[in-house]
Amino acid sequence: MEESYIILDGVLTNNKNVISLNNRSFKYGDGFFETIHVCKSKIQFLNFHFERIIDSAQKLKMKLPSHFNEDFLKNDILKLLNKNKFYLGARVRLSIFRKDGGLYTPESNLASYTIEAEKLPIHIYELNKIGLKIGIYDEIKKQISVLSSIKSNNSLIYILASIYKTEKNFDDCLLLNEHNDIIEATSSNLFVVKNNVIYTNSTSSGCVNGVMRNAIIDLAISQKYIVYDDCIFKEADLIEADEIFLTNAISGIKWVMSFKDRRYFNKVSKKLIEELNNQFID
Structure with missing residues (x-):
């Protein structure tokens, strides 16, 4: 079985044990996610996704990294897909969460993120045959x-x-x-x-x-x-x-x-x- 990779804060890694027991998303649900469809190298509706990322981070009072813009996210996703050799259809999950520390009151409002990907069985949108x-x-x-x-x-x-x-x-x-x-x-x-x-x-x-x-x-x-x-x-x-x-x-x-x-x-x-x-x- 080939190794699969994820991205943690912009870094490719094949270590899946990157989330600690102190992770605030694990402990308190302190975060949000996006599920993104990619066809070949085209990330579908990235502008809509990124608008919602910014809106969600603001509502949850999270501070995204200063370099985290739409182009940076696009490059991260494509880097991950190429590393995993996902060249047709892929389902990408971006998870954003507040950095470790604190109980209900966080020690920091800075955000971390992970990106995961899996192959889709079909890369186009296909209407279900049976309703x-x-x-x-x-x-x-x-x-x-x-x-x-x-x-x-x-x-x-x-x-x-x-x-x-x-x-x-x-x-x-x-x-x-x-x-x-x-x-x-x-x-x-x-x-x-x-x-x-x-x-x-x-x-x-x-x-x-x-x-x-x-x-x-x-x-x-x-x-x-x-x-x-x-x-x-x-x-x-x-x-x-x-x-x-x-x-x-x-x-x-x-x-x-x-x-x-x-x-x-x-x-x-x-x-x-x-x-x-x-x-x-x-």
């Missing part, structure tokens, strides 16, 4: 706050929703906020189509501000769809929809076949994922 069967996870509600939109290293609600999904034999689950609005899936943003008009949640509803969410909004508008990105969804909105699909940075788009007794089409999903590949995959 998803989804349900609603209502045991814990996601609270709306300034932290709702970031990809926090504290992911307990998504873990519990995913366990519930498995227990109930769903392919995915939708989460609720404290107002019982439907806001997102376990690792994806939610889109609803009715009469060829596309709707998605407002980020003020508590959903993650997804990179692919923003990319699909821009893409759909460029394809002459009417898009509303400030919506609040209840169950009735899903029942009345013609189509439902989920988006994230790695999969692109996954279409939903069923929710409760309702069945859906995937016409818009097919068109958008085809255009996504045409515009962004070499």
Whole structure:
């Protein structure tokens, strides 16, 4: 088996034991992450990812290294992929966390980071052949706050929703906020189509501000769809929809076949994922 490498604070290493027991992300969930799709040497939507990195660091009062800009991150990712010989499709995870030290009160607000990568089985965005069967996870509600939109290293609600999904034999689950609005899936943003008009949640509803969410909004508008990105969804909105699909940075788009007794089409999903590949995959 070939050695695989990661990056820690800009340095390539094949030592996977780089995280100490004092790591604040391990102890307190004190950090955030980005999951990034790379096709060949093209890092998809890096500008959106980097905007969210800056926003997340500011909200968590973390100080990124002064040299940590978009070009530096791009070079780090490509250096890692080349070292691991990942030349087609790769899933990259960037984890950013406050440096070791302190209890709840940190000794420093300086940030460290790691970058990991793994090969993807297919380098393009591929629509699922069989639509998803989804349900609603209502045991814990996601609270709306300034932290709702970031990809926090504290992911307990998504873990519990995913366990519930498995227990109930769903392919995915939708989460609720404290107002019982439907806001997102376990690792994806939610889109609803009715009469060829596309709707998605407002980020003020508590959903993650997804990179692919923003990319699909821009893409759909460029394809002459009417898009509303400030919506609040209840169950009735899903029942009345013609189509439902989920988006994230790695999969692109996954279409939903069923929710409760309702069945859906995937016409818009097919068109958008085809255009996504045409515009962004070499």
